[in-house]
Amino acid sequence: MAATEADPTARRTGRGSGGIRFDDVTVAYNGNVVLDSFTLDVAPGEVVALLGPSGSGKTTALRAVAGFVRPASGRVHVGGRDVTDLPPYKRGLGMVVQQYALFPHMRVEQNVAFGLKAQKLVAKSEIPARVAEALRMTGMAQYAKRYPRELSGGQQQRVAIARALAIQPSVLLLDEPLSALDAQLRSGMLAELARLHRELPDVSILYVTHDQIEALTLADRIAVMNEARLVEVGTARDLYKRPGTEFAAGFVGNSNLLPVTVAECAAHGDGSFRVTVRITTEGGAPAGELVTATCTEQAAAGETRTLCLRPHFLGLAAAEHHDNAFSGTVSEVQWRGSAHRIFADVHGHEVRLDTNELRNPPAIGDEVWLHFSAEDAVLIPAAATGSPSADPASAAKTTPAKGTPSEPTPTAEPTPAKNAPVKPAPTAEPAPAEDAPTAEPAPAEPAPAEDAAR
Amino acid sequence: MLLYTRRAQRIAWAVFAFFFLLLFALPFGVLVLAAFTKQWNGAFPSSYTFSNITAAFHTDPLDGLETSLITALLSSVIALVVGTWSALALDAVRNRVGKTLIQTVFMLPIAVPSVVVGLALLVAFSQGPVLLNGTNTIVVMAHSILVTAYAFQQVSAAVTRLDPAYEQAAASLGARPYYTLLRVKLPLLLPALTGSLALCFALSMGELGATAMVYSADWTTLPLRIYALDDRGHQFVAAAVTAVMMTITLAVLLAVSRIRTRANYR
Numbered sequence: 001m002a003a004t005e006a007d008p009t010a011r012r013t014g015r016g017s018g019g020i021r022f023d024d025v026t027v028a029y030n031g032n033v034v035l036d037s038f039t040l041d042v043a044p045g046e047v048v049a050l051l052g053p054s055g056s057g058k059t060t061a062l063r064a065v066a067g068f069v070r071p072a073s074g075r076v077h078v079g080g081r082d083v084t085d086l087p088p089y090k091r092g093l094g095m096v097v098q099q100y101a102l103f104p105h106m107r108v109e110q111n112v113a114f115g116l117k118a119q120k121l122v123a124k125s126e127i128p129a130r131v132a133e134a135l136r137m138t139g140m141a142q143y144a145k146r147y148p149r150e151l152s153g154g155q156q157q158r159v160a161i162a163r164a165l166a167i168q169p170s171v172l173l174l175d176e177p178l179s180a181l182d183a184q185l186r187s188g189m190l191a192e193l194a195r196l197h198r199e200l201p202d203v204s205i206l207y208v209t210h211d212q213i214e215a216l217t218l219a220d221r222i223a224v225m226n227e228a229r230l231v232e233v234g235t236a237r238d239l240y241k242r243p244g245t246e247f248a249a250g251f252v253g254n255s256n257l258l259p260v261t262v263a264e265c266a267a268h269g270d271g272s273f274r275v276t277v278r279i280t281t282e283g284g285a286p287a288g289e290l291v292t293a294t295c296t297e298q299a300a301a302g303e304t305r306t307l308c309l310r311p312h313f314l315g316l317a318a319a320e321h322h323d324n325a326f327s328g329t330v331s332e333v334q335w336r337g338s339a340h341r342i343f344a345d346v347h348g349h350e351v352r353l354d355t356n357e358l359r360n361p362p363a364i365g366d367e368v369w370l371h372f373s374a375e376d377a378v379l380i381p382a383a384a385t386g387s388p389s390a391d392p393a394s395a396a397k398t399t400p401a402k403g404t405p406s407e408p409t410p411t412a413e414p415t416p417a418k419n420a421p422v423k424p425a426p427t428a429e430p431a432p433a434e435d436a437p438t439a440e441p442a443p444a445e446p447a448p449a450e451d452a453a454r
Numbered sequence: 455m456l457l458y459t460r461r462a463q464r465i466a467w468a469v470f471a472f473f474f475l476l477l478f479a480l481p482f483g484v485l486v487l488a489a490f491t492k493q494w495n496g497a498f499p500s501s502y503t504f505s506n507i508t509a510a511f512h513t514d515p516l517d518g519l520e521t522s523l524i525t526a527l528l529s530s531v532i533a534l535v536v537g538t539w540s541a542l543a544l545d546a547v548r549n550r551v552g553k554t555l556i557q558t559v560f561m562l563p564i565a566v567p568s569v570v571v572g573l574a575l576l577v578a579f580s581q582g583p584v585l586l587n588g589t590n591t592i593v594v595m596a597h598s599i600l601v602t603a604y605a606f607q608q609v610s611a612a613v614t615r616l617d618p619a620y621e622q623a624a625a626s627l628g629a630r631p632y633y634t635l636l637r638v639k640l641p642l643l644l645p646a647l648t649g650s651l652a653l654c655f656a657l658s659m660g661e662l663g664a665t666a667m668v669y670s671a672d673w674t675t676l677p678l679r680i681y682a683l684d685d686r687g688h689q690f691v692a693a694a695v696t697a698v699m700m701t702i703t704l705a706v707l708l709a710v711s712r713i714r715t716r717a718n719y720r
C-alpha cells in the first residue's frame with residue numbers, strides 16, 4: 001500500500017487505530033438469545049478467529065460489528081469509536097461474506113472500485129491505481145475486465161477480498177471466506193490470507209470459521225464459541241497446548257478427553273503443577289496405572305478431572321517399560337498411508353493414537369502401552385470441568401437449559417461401526433481427520449465463559 | 455420440464471402445438487387474413503384486396519395510432535415509476551398487516567372491471583376543483599391507474615427475490631442507501647423493470663373499457679376506432695387497422711425485450 005500511504009485523503013477510512021471491542025453484547029432474534037453477553041477485544045493489527053460449531057453465533061457476532069443486527073444490549077466499538085448506533089454504511093469496515101455477494105452486473109474492477117466511488121474517498125483519477133493495487137494484492141490483476149459469473153469460486157473470493165481491501169479499512173470481517181472452496185484451493189487461499197495480513201499489518205481481522213485448521217493457521221488468538229457464548233479465548237498455541245475448557249480441548253485440535261482421579265499434586269517451578277492421576281472408570285473408581293500430567297493450578301487429591309491427551313503425543317509400546325503409560329487393548333487399527341491411527345480401550349475409555357506409519361502395527365485385541373510425557377498431558381482446570389462430580393448426566397442437562405435453539409452439529413466421522421461410541425460424554429470421541437473441522441458433541445460447561453473472556 | 459424419451463417429447467410438442475394453434479394462431483391468423491379480404495362468404499375469403507390496408511393508412515383510423523402510442527408510452531412509464539417506487543417503499547415496511555393492506559389496494563384496479571375505473575375518474579373529475587373531463591390527461595390517468603397495478607405486482611415480486619446480501623455488501627463498503635438503490639438494486643432489478651414496462655405498454659395499447667368512459671373526440675385511441683369501424687360495418691378495415699397496430703406493438707415489445715436480454719447477466 002506504499003503507493004497510497006502518502007495520500008492524506010486515503011487515510012480517511014484507513015483510520016489509524018483499528019480494533020474491535022465487543023462489550024457485553026447480547027443479540028436475540030424473536031426472544032431467542034443467539035449471542036449471550038459476548039465480550040471480546042481485537043487489538044489493532046490482530047487476527048482473531050471466531051471458532052465454533054454451526055449455529056453457535058459466530059456470524060451473528062460479525063453482523064453485530066458490521067451493523068446488520070442490533071444488539072439487545074451491550075456496545076460495539078470499532079477503532080475506539082462506539083458504533084452501536086451507526087448504520088452499516090457509516091462504520092467503515094471491510095466485510096467478506098460467505099456467498100461473496102459480488103455485484104453481478106459489474107466487472108471485477110467496478111466491483112473493487114465500488115466502495116471508493118460510493119464514499120468518494122479519493123479523487124476520481126486515483127481510483128484506477130487503488131483498484132489495481134487491491135487486485136494485485138489478491139493476485140486478480142489479469143481478471144479486472146471479467147464479470148463475476150466468469151470467475152471460479154476461488155477467484156470470486158479474491159475479488160470479494162480485494163473489494164473490501166480497496167477502501168483500506170482498519171477492520172476486516174471475514175465470514176467463513178473459504179467454506180465454498182475445495183480442500184486444495186482452501187489451503188492455497190489460507191497461505192494467501194496469511195501473506196495478505198503480513199502486507200497489511202495494521203488491519204484487524206475478525207475471522208469466522210468452524211474449521212480449526214483455518215483458525216490455528218491464521219489467527220493470533222482464537223475465540224471458541226458454543227451455544228451463543230464465548231467459551232474460551234486465547235492464543236492459538238495456548239488453546240492447543242493448555243486448553244482451559246473441555247469444549248476448547250475438543251474443538252481446537254483433536255484430543256482424547258479422559259476422566260481421571262487426582263492422586264497427588266505438586267508445584268513444578270514454572271508456575272504449573274505436576275499431578276499424578278489415575279483413570280476413572282465408569283463406576284467412578286480410579287483404576288490402572290498412576291501417570292503424571294501437567295496442570296495450571298493446584299488440584300486436590302481425590303478430585304475428578306478431565307485429562308486432555310492429543311492423539312499424536314501418544315506413543316505405542318508393547319511391553320511395560322514406560323513410567324508414564326496406560327495399558328490398553330487395541331480395538332481398531334486404521335492404516336492411512338503415511339500414518340496409523342489406533343484406537344485402544346483403556347479402562348473402559350476409548351483412546352485414539354495417531355502415529356507415523358508403523359512397520360509392525362498391533363493387531364486388534366493386542367495388549368499395548370500408550371505412553372506420553374507429562375508436559376503433553378494437560379489436566380483441564382477445575383472451573384472448566386465444573387463441580388468435581390461433573391458426571392455426564394449433569395453435563396447433558398445444562399445443554400438444553402441455555403435457551404438457544406442451536407446445537408453443535410457433530411461432524412460425520414469415519415468411526416468404524418464396531419467402535420460405536422457407547423461411553424460417557426466427556427470421553428474422547430474418535431475425532432475426524434485433521435483436515436476436517438471437529439465438532440465434538442461433548443457438551444461444554446458454560447460457567448467458565450466469563451473468566452475466559454476477561 | 456425434463457422429458458427424456460423422444461415419445462414424451464413428441465407428445466408434449468403436439469399438445470403445445472394444438473393449444474397454440476387453437477388459442478393464438480387461429481384468431482390472429484383469421485384477423486390477418488381478414489385485413490386482406492374483399493369478400494368472405496365461405497370458409498375462406500372469396501376475393502383478396504389491399505384496399506383495406508390503404509384505407510387504414512389513408513383515413514383517420516390510424517390517427518388513433520399516434521394517440522395510442524403516446525398514451526401507452528406515458529402511462530407505462532408513469533406506471534413503472536410509481537409501481538417501482540411503491541414496491542421498494544413497501545419492501546421497507548415491517549408491519550405485516552399494513553403491508554398486506556397496501557398490496558391488496560394495489561390489486562384493486564385489476565379486480566374491478568376497467569369500466570368502473572373509467573367511471574370513477576369521470577365522477578371524480580367532471581366537476582369540483584379539478585376539471586379533467588374531456589381532456590387527454592384523464593385518458594392517460596385511467597391507463598396509468600390500470601397498468602400501475604401490474605407494474606407494482608411484477609416489481610414487488612422481483613424486489614422480494616432480491617438477495618439482501620448485495621445491499622449489505624454495498625452498505626459495508628460505505629454506500630448510502632440512495633447510492634445503493636441507484637447502483638446496485640435498480641440495476642439488479644432491471645430485467646423485472648423492462649419486463650413490466652413491456653407488459654404495461656402492451657396492456658395500455660389494448661385498453662378499451664376505461665377508455666370508452668373517459669375519451670374525448672380529439673383523444674381517441676386505436677381500440678376505440680377499431681370498435682367504431684366494426685360498429686359501422688367496416689369489419690375488414692377494422693381488421694387491417696388491428697393488423698397494423700399488432701405489428702407496431704410487437705415491434706416495440708421486441709425492442710424492449712432486446713434491452714431485457716442485455717440486462718440478464720445471471
Ligand SMILES: Nc1ncnc2c1ncn2[C@@H]1O[C@H](COP(=O)(O)OP(=O)(O)OP(=O)(O)O)[C@@H](O)[C@H]1O
Pocket residue numbers: 029030034052053054055056057058059060061210405406
Ligand atoms: N435472521 C434470523 N432470525 C432468527 N434466527 C436466526 C437468524 N439468523 C440466525 N439465527 C439463529 O441464530 C443462531 C446463530 O446463528 P449464526 O448464523 O450466528 O451461527 P453461526 O455460528 O454463524 O453458524 P454457521 O457456522 O452455521 O454459519 C442460530 O441458531 C440461528 O438459527
Ligand SMILES: [Mg+2]
Pocket residue numbers: 058059060175176
Ligand atoms: Mg455463519
